[in-house]
Amino acid sequence: MRKVFIILIGTCMALSASAQQRYLGGDLSMLPSYEEAGTVYRDSAGKKVDPLTFLRQQGWNAVRVRLFVDPQYAKKEHQGEGVCQDLDYVIRLSRHVKKADLALMLDFHYSDTWADPAKQFMPKRWKDAAPETLSDSVYAYTRHCLQQMIAAGCTPDMIQVGNEITNGMMWEVGRVNAAGSEGFDVLSRLLRSGVRACRELCPKAKLIIHTEKAGDWAVTKNFYEQMRSCQVDYDIIGLSYYPMWHERLPVLHNTLDSLAVLFPDKEVMIVETAAYYSHERDIWSKGPDQYSEFYPITTEGQRLFTKELMSELRKHKHVTGVxxxxxxxxxxxxxxxxxxxxxxLFDNHTGRAKPALYELKW
Incomplete structure (x- = not known):
């Protein structure tokens, strides 16, 4: 009897791990802008497709959408790069996502423009606010946005509270020392305010704290230990992983294994990834082979990266999204x-699906 019992327990554990929900998707925040311009999307054979329907057919079950506070105040160059997602825009796109029966991840930037490790600008509406009132502002703003989305029938299934916030957010007030503990008391207050609004309005949504140092274990470890020390409530560790900035896949492997050991109660998602297939008309590129250390800057290089990334992620049961x-x-x-x-994942000349898209599968 004892042997049978052990086997049954092991079987149940295996079933639980294999049955865990995994998400496959992308940040499609610019899709309405392309569709309004009449852009045609095609499969690899050149057949015209509806993007959301086509992506569902490829196994996608989720879409990520970014939200800026007041993007009309973003620099013109940033607007030209795709900064336009205010609440009305996000609601329109999110309705389409829900209609397509896809899960919705809402990404609060808490900025009027790009929020990333090099820039976390204070929104214009709060630039003169006293630091001690910012937590209340974050709470009220987050709550208002979620109320509007719920009323529109597009309640998020997952919510990012901040975007790539290893160095904090809403600078200078919310800046932190990523290698130490300075500033985390203020950042954690801002995060807890956003989280509180999310828990109140969307109690079923899973909450994500997103950083971008998957290639630097010491910094990643410190950040999430600070989150634990400051009692920030969340469900998912969200990572950015780009091969050109975050080291080889074996480094990601070690980070994911270490997160599973130190934070066993948290799921992990790669909430941002991508790889180049060209540097054509890329003003940031210093040459056609920049960032080719690990994968060639070609269509085949992008495909190979995607295949190897997915192979790696399948090894980690606690990784539940990409x-x-x-x-x-x-x-x-x-x-x-x-x-x-x-x-x-679509060719800029032909609109056809790139080979990498077909490798992006659990």
Missing amino acids: FWWFPEENESGRQVTNYWLNRG
């Missing part, structure tokens, strides 16, 4: 952005 960043880039029609990134 989201490609800006997969909808498609400049084959009328111009939408000022420059090309060439990291999307």
